[in-house]
Amino acid sequence: MVLQKRLEYGFNGYEVPPTPRAARSPRKSAFKKKSENNQISSFDLLAAVAGKLLLEGGGNSSSSSNNASADIEDECAVKKEPLYQAVAEETNSDHDHDNGAERRFFISEILPKAHEMESFNRSPSPLKDFHFGSTSGITSDSSEKFGTRELAFEETKIDSGDYYRSEINDKRSMLGGINCETKLSRNVVPKEEHHIGSGFRKVIPRNPSECSDDTDLPSRENCDDGENLSARYATKSFRSTLRLGDRRIRKVLASKFCKVSVKPKDNTTATNPDLDLKPDYYSKKHCLKSLRSERNYPIKKRRYFDGYTASQSEERVKNEGLSSSPRKASAFLSSIPCQKQPAFQSRDSHVKLGIKSFRVPELFIEIPETATVGSLKRTVLEAVTTILGGGLRIGVLVHGKKVRDDNKMLLQTGVSLDTLSDSLGFCLEPNPPQSTKPFSPEESDFVRPCNVPQTLTRCLPSLPGKHAKPSNSVENDLDSKPSAPNRAKPVYSRALIPVSPLHAQALTVVPPRKPKRSEVAQRRIRRPFSVAEVEALVQAVERFGTGRWRDVKLRAFDNAKHRTYVDLKDKWKTLVHTARISPQQRRGEPVPQELLDRVLTAHAYWSQQQGKQQLLEGEGPQKLETSLGL
DNA sequence: CTTAGGG
DNA sequence: CCCTAAG
Numbered sequence: 001m002v003l004q005k006r007l008e009y010g011f012n013g014y015e016v017p018p019t020p021r022a023a024r025s026p027r028k029s030a031f032k033k034k035s036e037n038n039q040i041s042s043f044d045l046l047a048a049v050a051g052k053l054l055l056e057g058g059g060n061s062s063s064s065s066n067n068a069s070a071d072i073e074d075e076c077a078v079k080k081e082p083l084y085q086a087v088a089e090e091t092n093s094d095h096d097h098d099n100g101a102e103r104r105f106f107i108s109e110i111l112p113k114a115h116e117m118e119s120f121n122r123s124p125s126p127l128k129d130f131h132f133g134s135t136s137g138i139t140s141d142s143s144e145k146f147g148t149r150e151l152a153f154e155e156t157k158i159d160s161g162d163y164y165r166s167e168i169n170d171k172r173s174m175l176g177g178i179n180c181e182t183k184l185s186r187n188v189v190p191k192e193e194h195h196i197g198s199g200f201r202k203v204i205p206r207n208p209s210e211c212s213d214d215t216d217l218p219s220r221e222n223c224d225d226g227e228n229l230s231a232r233y234a235t236k237s238f239r240s241t242l243r244l245g246d247r248r249i250r251k252v253l254a255s256k257f258c259k260v261s262v263k264p265k266d267n268t269t270a271t272n273p274d275l276d277l278k279p280d281y282y283s284k285k286h287c288l289k290s291l292r293s294e295r296n297y298p299i300k301k302r303r304y305f306d307g308y309t310a311s312q313s314e315e316r317v318k319n320e321g322l323s324s325s326p327r328k329a330s331a332f333l334s335s336i337p338c339q340k341q342p343a344f345q346s347r348d349s350h351v352k353l354g355i356k357s358f359r360v361p362e363l364f365i366e367i368p369e370t371a372t373v374g375s376l377k378r379t380v381l382e383a384v385t386t387i388l389g390g391g392l393r394i395g396v397l398v399h400g401k402k403v404r405d406d407n408k409m410l411l412q413t414g415v416s417l418d419t420l421s422d423s424l425g426f427c428l429e430p431n432p433p434q435s436t437k438p439f440s441p442e443e444s445d446f447v448r449p450c451n452v453p454q455t456l457t458r459c460l461p462s463l464p465g466k467h468a469k470p471s472n473s474v475e476n477d478l479d480s481k482p483s484a485p486n487r488a489k490p491v492y493s494r495a496l497i498p499v500s501p502l503h504a505q506a507l508t509v510v511p512p513r514k515p516k517r518s519e520v521a522q523r524r525i526r527r528p529f530s531v532a533e534v535e536a537l538v539q540a541v542e543r544f545g546t547g548r549w550r551d552v553k554l555r556a557f558d559n560a561k562h563r564t565y566v567d568l569k570d571k572w573k574t575l576v577h578t579a580r581i582s583p584q585q586r587r588g589e590p591v592p593q594e595l596l597d598r599v600l601t602a603h604a605y606w607s608q609q610q611g612k613q614q615l616l617e618g619e620g621p622q623k624l625e626t627s628l629g630l
Numbered sequence: 631c632t633t634a635g636g637g
Numbered sequence: 638c639c640c641t642a643a644g
Contacts (some may be wrong), residue, residue, distance in 0.1 A: 179635070524638065550632060571638070573635085 394426055527562060529571050534591050537568055537575070538598050545606040546572065575599045 367379050396403045529537070540556035549565035557563045578586055579596035 528638070547633070549634095566634095569633075569635095569639075 304603055325369070396426060485514045524562070528588055531589065531591060531595070533557075533560070533563075534575065534595055535569075537571060538595050538602065540568075542598065545609065546603065547606070547610065572599075572603075576603050579603075 367376055371379070534554040537552065540552040544551045544555070549569045552568050553563065553565040557568060575591070575596070576599055578591065579599045583590075583593075
């Protein structure tokens, strides 16, 4: 229903609002619930339809930039039924593939050898597979991508399906943004040129490995793919977890002066015997969350990391006289127990990695004894946020050696059925916001492989020969981090216990300092709207009205990362004002009168609509559709 | 998160 | 553009 409504058009080129604003909340809820029940939501469908159109209609979408988005909906309106079905079918078939469990197999129960682990960290725990480590490679990556990284590790599942596919159906792939989330899936999607939003184009590679750091390839379709999602969208839960502190967290954190100790740690509790990771629950939840999250406007967060984090950190070094080499202290080691899962042999030699329950057991925090508990909490949060929120890179270790070539096939790296028994390791490397100073050599090489148990011996990952480029690497695969919320706080506290008594004395006394506002967030630079942008905005508002800024943003400015829906709303506000004042009073780049006229027209129209809607709402929802001629 | 409005 | 109350 919703879908149809949204595809309907009102008269005069204006789209009739799908539903009164007041009634939209319930709609959202309904959507959410539906999705969680593994049903196809209208939103999914809409997205899928759009994606399909993009695929199918790639050739005929020759419309000008400002019409591309309109074309999508226009076409939907015309043949929505067939499309609807097509999409549904496609989705269903996806599910069918999911059920083909016998076609895949697990790398399960990645049980490292305890003695090897101990040699590194003297941990009594036998279960250590993943490690936070600082390696020499950490510092060299692009800076764009950590802006919005939010990670949490708890339950991870990495699935290598029959085929690799990069996500292309989502308009956000146009963002060229922060996350490079590569997903492994079973579908092959042909390389296409896609038109999205206001006709912005971008060629999206088919191969995940071609996904560069500044490419964003999320997808809503993943909602249907529970298994993949658990891995893919885990990145989101860290936020949920830390959200306890909410805003304050975002603003306050990000010191790099956490030292991380490599200390014995109790990992016994880390193991969750439950092998079923509740993929449905997590996947859907994460998926939903990500749907929203990924279309966030990370500007603020990124600003925070790029600016505040670094500057304040450095400032602290000077002001607070923390230990001689605070940066050097960024080594962060942790381990994550991997869970055992039933292993299946796959005819297709595909691998399914199951990683469960990432943990951050040890944190070395430096904080003065005189600090308050509150500041301690914040410090811990800073440490964690810096490391996790700053983004993580996955290192792949084969036989204890790091594999740096992302384009190598697993087979080529020696990861095969025959050799898996030896060791396949992963290394979680912090991706510090400021990646200037490399870590000390000792720490840099402080990466430990996790050993793969015998069960892995049977797992021979080999990529389908169909791939033009055998560039699917574990590293890429893991880039889509999975996670699970909830345990962050317990982890913190436990981590602190053994550490603080040992090092508290050596710490410099530093009065907790409230970050100044200027440090937290600087005002964004002013970026006047161009006439083209105004044109796009006007057109979008003409269609969506003045109360659907999110739609406007998504449709017309989805690729303009610096324009938030609030910006668009504000701009409209000023546009209306501009249109009303005399040309002499106007400043800045002159907006064509034609556009200003349209602004007034649209504004008047939608104001009127709004009035009508409110009246109708008063009369009762029943009459609404009738009155609007729906 | 989105909207709506004031600053 | 920012900030924030409301939903």
